[in-house]
Every structure is written in C-alpha cells, then in structure tokens.
Amino acid sequence: MLTETLQETTGSHLRLNKPHTPQVMTDKKVIPKGCTAFVCDQALTMLSYHPDKKKTKFVQLMSDMHDKPVIEANGKPEMVICYNKTKGAVNAFDQMCARYSCSRKTRQWPICVFYGMLNAATINAWIIYKRMQKDRGQSVMERRQFMMNWQKS
Numbered sequence: 001m002l003t004e005t006l007q008e009t010t011g012s013h014l015r016l017n018k019p020h021t022p023q024v025m026t027d028k029k030v031i032p033k034g035c036t037a038f039v040c041d042q043a044l045t046m047l048s049y050h051p052d053k054k055k056t057k058f059v060q061l062m063s064d065m066h067d068k069p070v071i072e073a074n075g076k077p078e079m080v081i082c083y084n085k086t087k088g089a090v091n092a093f094d095q096m097c098a099r100y101s102c103s104r105k106t107r108q109w110p111i112c113v114f115y116g117m118l119n120a121a122t123i124n125a126w127i128i129y130k131r132m133q134k135d136r137g138q139s140v141m142e143r144r145q146f147m148m149n150w151q152k153s
Contacts, residue, residue, distance in 0.1 A: 036077050038069035047079045096123050100144050
C-alpha cells in the first residue's frame with residue numbers, strides 16, 4: 001500500500017447517514033452520553049463517541065493509525081484528541097478557499113473539480129511566495145493582490 005511505503009496515516013470524520021456504517025455505531029440509544037464504541041479490524045479502527053456535553057454532536061472517526069481502543073484520563077478517546085490536534089491545517093485551508101475563491105457556479109462536476117484544484121494551486125503558490133519573501137526580508141503582498149497579479153501573468 002502507498003501509505004506503508006510513505007509511512008503516512010489517515011484519519012477522517014465520518015457522516016452518520018452513510019449506508020456502509022454499521023447500524024450499532026450510529027444509534028444514539030445504544031451509545032449513551034459519555035460513552036465510546038470502537039470497531040477494529042486489521043487495518044482500520046472506527047470510533048463512535050457521544051460526549052457528555054449538551055450541545056456536542058455525536059462524533060464518528062476512522063483511522064488507520066490507531067489499532068487499539070485507548071481512552072485518555074480526561075475521558076476522551078485518543079483518536080478524538082489526535083484528530084483535533086491535526087484538523088487545524090485543513091480548517092485553515094478551507095477558510096482560505098472560502099474567503100477568496102476562483103470558483104463559479106456550475107452544474108458540471110469536472111469544472112467543480114478543476115476550480116478546487118485551481119484554488120489549491122493558488123493557495124499553495126501564495127504560501128511558497130510568502131515564505132520566499134520572508135526569507136529574503138522583503139514585504140509580502142496580500143493573498144487577494146497575489147491572485148490578481150497571478151491572473152494577469
């Protein structure tokens with residue numbers, strides 16, 4: 001597998017309404033508040049976590065990094081803590097895409113994919129530009145201005 005050669009791991013949030021998810025993992029009556037349920041196989045671990053807090057939603061995660069069900073001293077599963085530590089970059093990227101995007105309304109999914117790739121390329125180019133400018137000790141232009149200049153070239 002590619003993840004074995006690169007020694008990469010994956011962890012993701014799951015939606016409750018997916019048909020391939022076991023019913024026992026999505027039933028809030030089976031997993032009361034403050035409890036966690038795990039399903040493990042050779043490569044993946046799935047977690048359903050129902051926090052104690054009133055407004056906190058039912059959480060489902062899947063990971064290939066965690067092979068044992070571990071609950072930390074604070075009562076949270078280790079998978080949830082790891083996910084919360086690493087989700088910041090994805091949220092920042094999504095926020096950047098939402099703020100300045102080249103996407104346009106379309107019904108054609110290949111065009112949507114193309115716009116997503118273009119947004120990712122623009123953000124990555126701006127991050128590289130920003131790093132290079134700081135290393136040189138030069139001022140950095142705002143991302144919107146960078147996008148406008150990039151469009152003109």
